[in-house]
Amino acid sequence: xxxxxxxxxxxxxxxxxxxILEGLDFQIVEAEDGEKALEVxxxxxxxxxxxxxxxxxxxxxEFLGNLRRMPGGDAPKVVFCTTENDVAHIARALHxxxxxYIMKPFxxxxxxxxxxxxxxx
Amino acid sequence: xxxxxxxxxxxxxxxxxxxxxxxxxxxxxxxxxxPLARKSGLPGIPELVQKMKSGADxxxxxxxxxxxxxxxxxxxxxxxxxxxxxxxIPALVQARAARRSLxxxxxxxxxxxxxYSIAMCLKEFGSALAGWRTEIVATDLSQAVLExxxxxxxxxFEVQRGLPIQMLVKYFTQTGELWQLNAEIRAMVxxxxxxxxxxxxxxxxxxxxxxxxxxxxxxxxxxxxxFYRLSRMLEPDGVLALGAAESVVGITNxxxxxxxxxxxxxxxxxxxxxxxxxxxxxPALRAVASAR
Numbered sequence: 129x130x131x132x133x134x135x136x137x138x139x140x141x142x143x144x145x146x147x148i149l150e151g152l153d154f155q156i157v158e159a160e161d162g163e164k165a166l167e168v169x170x171x172x173x174x175x176x177x178x179x180x181x182x183x184x185x186x187x188x189x190e191f192l193g194n195l196r197r198m199p200g201g202d203a204p205k206v207v208f209c210t211t212e213n214d215v216a217h218i219a220r221a222l223h224x225x226x227x228x229y230i231m232k233p234f235x236x237x238x239x240x241x242x243x244x245x246x247x248x249x
Numbered sequence: 250x251x252x253x254x255x256x257x258x259x260x261x262x263x264x265x266x267x268x269x270x271x272x273x274x275x276x277x278x279x280x281x282x283x284p285l286a287r288k289s290g291l292p293g294i295p296e297l298v299q300k301m302k303s304g305a306d307x308x309x310x311x312x313x314x315x316x317x318x319x320x321x322x323x324x325x326x327x328x329x330x331x332x333x334x335x336x337x338i339p340a341l342v343q344a345r346a347a348r349r350s351l352x353x354x355x356x357x358x359x360x361x362x363x364x365y366s367i368a369m370c371l372k373e374f375g376s377a378l379a380g381w382r383t384e385i386v387a388t389d390l391s392q393a394v395l396e397x398x399x400x401x402x403x404x405x406f407e408v409q410r411g412l413p414i415q416m417l418v419k420y421f422t423q424t425g426e427l428w429q430l431n432a433e434i435r436a437m438v439x440x441x442x443x444x445x446x447x448x449x450x451x452x453x454x455x456x457x458x459x460x461x462x463x464x465x466x467x468x469x470x471x472x473x474x475x476f477y478r479l480s481r482m483l484e485p486d487g488v489l490a491l492g493a494a495e496s497v498v499g500i501t502n503x504x505x506x507x508x509x510x511x512x513x514x515x516x517x518x519x520x521x522x523x524x525x526x527x528x529x530x531x532p533a534l535r536a537v538a539s540a541r
Contacts, residue, residue, distance in 0.1 A: 213426075
């Protein structure tokens with residue numbers, strides 16, 4: 129079973145994402161900020177990361193930069209999932225190495241479509 | 250709603266839009282038409298039917314529109330668009346090199362996600378199609394969905410269902426929570442109101458026809474008739490794309506599967522098929538077809 133790391137400081141969002149992604153046959157690991165997410169990736173690199181932007185300690189953008197510089201860090205498909213819903217943020221995320229981008233609020237259809245788009249389903 | 254009201258609506262919808270409602274679909278009719286009745290100042294479906302019977306044509310048109318299903322999203326099912334990109338368009342670019350034009354028909358185009366997906370797909374060919382005349386004709390029974398399609402404005406939810414994020418950034422402009430397709434993509438699509446039950450030969454011939462997720466609502470005879478008439482609209486080397494749950498098998502021999510490309514079909518050029526031998530086409534529908 130493939131692993132998806134869900135990174136969000138909101139436990140509610142992590143719970144919603146977990147329910148959706150478990151329905152898509154992913155095993156879920158959770159982290160509440162970028163720093164904790166990096167520790168998870170150092171232990172075992174996930175196949176997918178669902179990533180919030182604004183978080184305390186280390187935000188999603190900084191996490192992504194660090195992840196892509198790690199050995200094997202170019203492998204996970206990273207899907208941003210954030211309330212930063214403007215073109216400038218989307219362009220920044222893509223430039224930093226994000227594979228897809230979900231604008232909150234989201235639902236199961238959107239997550240499924242985006243994960244299909246990057247070949248995770 | 251009385252059984253007589255339901256039977257009246259069933260028959261009317263079959264005649265006007267081809268919608269084939271089974272006897273157990275009262276809930277669907279109620280869920281779609283009770284809000285319409287109330288919007289029209291009527292207490293319920295019996296009064297709505299009464300008013301339709303008295304010759305309220307505009308209301309009848311609204312009933313037909315309300316009963317059509319407009320579920321759609323960008324690059325729906327993905328695979329047909331991959332086939333377009335990898336096989337169909339490259340082959341047509343070669344075959345049409347002399348005339349440098351492509352005509353694509355998107356039948357039952359709903360709110361525009363499908364024709365605009367095709368437009369973006371063509372745009373991605375860049376210089377290979379530079380200087381070509383590319384025409385995408387989008388038709389639908391419902392004027393309301395065509396108006397939405399023409400505007401090319403989509404909600405945040407709509408642009409996230411099937412549309413790759415790179416294409417959103419490249420082809421759309423954001424206005425608050427809404428996203429509008431750029432004028433260049435919008436201009437590639439022509440919109441026309443059209444009922445697939447009626448003659449559509451005036452549209453001319455096409456290189457590709459998308460007729461996806463609409464024939465599932467029709468009965469077998471209507472499907473056979475439409476397939477026959479579609480086959481007459483396609484160039485001999487043209488391609489028909491159907492929905493994931495649709496097929497020509499057991500319905501018509503006017504099309505044959507496109508080799509190794511699921512969901513795509515080519516006109517069957519065998520003499521019997523070209524003569525319009527269809528399976529189970531009723532006389533009335535055959536008459537429409539042969540009148541062309």
